[in-house]
Amino acid sequence: MQQLVTELLQGNRRAAARLISLVENDDPQKRELLKDLYPHTGNAYVIGVTGAPGSGKSSLVDWLLKLMRKDGLKVGVIAVDPTSPFSGGAILGDRIRMQDHALDQDIFIRSMGTRGSLGGLSRATREAIQVMDAFGKDIVLIETVGVGQSEIDIVRTADSTLVVLTPAGGDSVQTIKAGIMEIADVFAVNKSDLPGSDRTVTEVNMMLDMKKSKEWRPPVIPTVSLINEGIDQLWEALQEHRRYMEESGRLLDIRRERVGRELTEQVEYLVKSSIWNQVKEEIELESLVEKIVHRRQDPYSAAADLLDKINFYGQEAEEGD
Amino acid sequence: MNSKKVRILVAKPGLDGHDRGARVVARALRDAGFEVIYTGLHQTPEQIAETALQEDVDAVGLSILSGAHMTLVPRVKKLLRDNGMGDVLMVVGGIIPEDDGRELINNGHADQVFTPGEPLDNITDYIGSKIRS
Incomplete structure (x- = not known):
């Protein structure tokens, strides 16, 4: 087992994959392994991507990966899909949109089933982040399951949270409801070539402007992942939020919590x-x-x-x- | 508490564009309690082997309807071996003539070959029993 940690630190991808399996399966040696990994963690910046099923999370992640790689960043991706409460099985299909990156040695993608966790993440997401962090990834991207209004564990796990909306998601009351609309650091209104997009952008902006505290005002970025529109702005907004988190000391605060x-x-x-x-x-x-x-x-x-x-x-x- | 789940990669190598069969099998595997990683159409053997590695799967299921199985299956198997994953169960499904299927199995490229008409339970039972044993 110690051998696995050593191999991971040397950059062995098979070791990374096996370690994630061990923590995911709640192996008896899990705590020992995580203990050994801990001194090597703390460098990765964690970005969460959440939104309704089919809103385009995986496609946006795919485009963001391209931009991150252009900036020379090493990226780990954890893509979560739901586990069946009946059979315990799962279809993990987020990778379909990301297979262009399958052979990039500096991108490591791992699919995980929720395995009973109800907050939009898998039971072992946090531990898998530790493994990727120790593995030397600069950024860990977490794609949650397709969520509704209140599966918001991601906000306690990610340093920046991107909420993906689509046009015509209901009237403006939806924008002031508690839950998912409160957790975004950046909004993307994806599929914004569809009718109703301007209105969705306006309604979210109005909701955001009602808030008193203006320390960080989440930007709302219209995107069309199908034709790579708005992705540059989206990546810029995420980097801007990271700068804010680091310079204001907020990053240290949330990590303390x-x-x-x-x-x-x-x-x-x-x-x-x-x-x-x-x-x-x-x-x-x-x-x-x-x-x-x-x-x-x-x-x-x-x-x-x-x-x-x-x-x-x-x-x-x-x-x- | 150890809660090991069987993970299987269902992949479509090469140029054939029909994945209804792969999806039906993926769904059956899900209902049998497996975690199924599905990667969609037009995967190269390299992509499949690397995905199998990153996802740390116990089995790989290749769906091939194009007739290129005698090239693709040995290639994927070789790459898996190169990755130190030679012990991963290799199951092939699709339009595979009997002789070819036998050859793939005898040469160690595949553990089992399923052809049209195979009851889904046979497939899930086979994979389940091979991996859990």
Whole structure:
């Protein structure tokens, strides 16, 4: 396993692919591997691309890749598509639009199924970003699943978020709804050769101008991915936002928040798994469930008893002494 | 908790432009619980091998209706081997004459060949049993 990390740091693409599989499959050695990778991360800038199914996310990513490569940037792409809640299978089809880049050694594309995650990303997106970051990518592009209004995990994961809209997406009330319309750092109105495009651009602009804080005002860029229109402006807008994030100190702020959340999650994970390991050894959960379901005990005191039995509070007191 | 999922690349190499069959098989694989990476039409063997590598797949399914299978399949297999992925299961589907199919399998270029009329369950069962064993 250590070997894989060494190979990754030497630029071995097969090692990168295998490491992403290991974190995605929740391999027992996952935490050790991520620990080894961590010192090599922190250089990649993460750009999220989100929007409704079929709005043109993959096609825009394809064009952005071309511009990024022209600027000499190495790019990792994580393209997420939904996992079936019934079979657990998935069709991962975002690559279809990106296959021009398949042989570019400085682009690494990985498709991921959501595997039960509901926020628009896959369960292991964050860990896959770490792998690509350590792999030396300057930019990691994340394409979310096709989203509706509220699958907005991307905003907690990306440094810049691009929201892709299409014309005729409903009346102007849609633009002031909470959720996806609030998370964009840059808007693209794709398929803007279709009727209704000007109106969509105007309505989004009006919504944005109602906001008081003007520190960063998301630009709204009309694009037509089919004929490569507006993509230069879109890439320029994304770079502009990155400059703003870096110069204003916002980037450091959101990374601080993110690391804080991550630390909390890791502590909770360790506490949880240590509790459940002990519980599994000492207590039969089924008999407790049986008691509760027949109303001989309530779940609240049963939970408290359970922690008593493994001496959870006792341990805490000892440490406090 | 380990939650390994079987990943399979479904690809159409070469110049043939009909992917209804590939899509039907992809859909069946999805319903059988596989993660299917579908890359669309007109892929070169190089693109297919590199995609298989980046996606770290357990199996590659090639759909070929053009008649170029005796050139394309060995080429993809060779590139996979060059990438250290010689152990990846190789399944071919399409209009493949029996003799050619046998030759592909006997020469180690393909593990199995499916032709028109094959029940979808046979295909998903075969891949599932080969990879999980």
